[in-house]
Amino acid sequence: MKPIVLACLASLTLVAACENSAPQDDAEYGESLSMFDASDAVMEASSYAPAAPPPPSPTRAGMTDGELSGNPDTAPDTRLIAYSYSYQLETPAAATSGLIDTHREACLSAGPEVCQVVNANIYQQGDHGVAGSLALRAVPAWIDTFRAGLGGQLETAAGRIRHQAQDAEDLTTAIVDLEARLEAKQTLRTRLTTLLERPGATVEELVQVERELARLQGDIEGSQARVRAMRGRVSMSSLTVNYSSRVDPVSRSAFDPLGRALRNLTGNFASGLADVLTFIAGALPWLVVILPVGWLSARWIGGMMRRRRDQKQS
16 A cells, blocks of 8 residues: 555646746656556555546636636637726816716616626815726726727716726646646545555554645635636626816816905904014013123224223323
8 A cells, every 4th residue: 555655646746836836858758657647556466446436626616627627628719808097077066077977877777797887986086176096897898899889988088098008918828838737636645545545554544635636626715716717807808997176277266365365354354463472472481581692782883982081082
């Protein structure tokens, strides 16, 4: 039993090492397959009775391992590209809030299978109306319909598109590579499960196989989650729309500055009086010293000038 365990654990090490390295070339892949063949040969040469085929592994939500991993054999022969779009819209202050609500309701009415609202914000933009942002995830067909009708909506609202951008990320290589690694892990999981069912194994060997099988199952579930996340990015594009109100360059009234001054008259007067009182309060202690010194200095200088004048006259 020990050679069988060592062979499969070596295979597990090879598969785990592939997660942190570049994709295997033909020679490395052949080496890993030969390791599996070697373990099969040991199993056949052993004196243990052959075990029954292992039962299918449990699945989540009624999905098989092939459906969770996204088998490349069943995937369409197309590029797997994740698209993202962003818009910066400018509309009159009175129309901004309504346009945001219109776009959000259009996504919600389509249903979560077609469009999902990731984030929605509406906030006050100083004295220039409201602003906001809307982040969506939707199927490409819905995104195309939204983009096609956006120009007409802005024309009706007297708005315009200030900026727009489109980004595409090709995930084909990453998804296919991850699915290939996932398939190798599932194959190794089946072989480890078969080892557990063979008679004559020691407790130490069974514990070691079960520990590696548990770790391998965790890696499989993590890989399945990453595949689902990447395929979700391909199946539903992201759309981010930022809204801002148009700034009116002309003042509403030429008398607005005068009105603000009159409204602030009492406050400005009180503030100025407070400044004067503060200055007097700060200068008063110095006046107690400066005034006597100045008076004595003036008397002394005046006396000197009178004595000099008297000397000149005599």
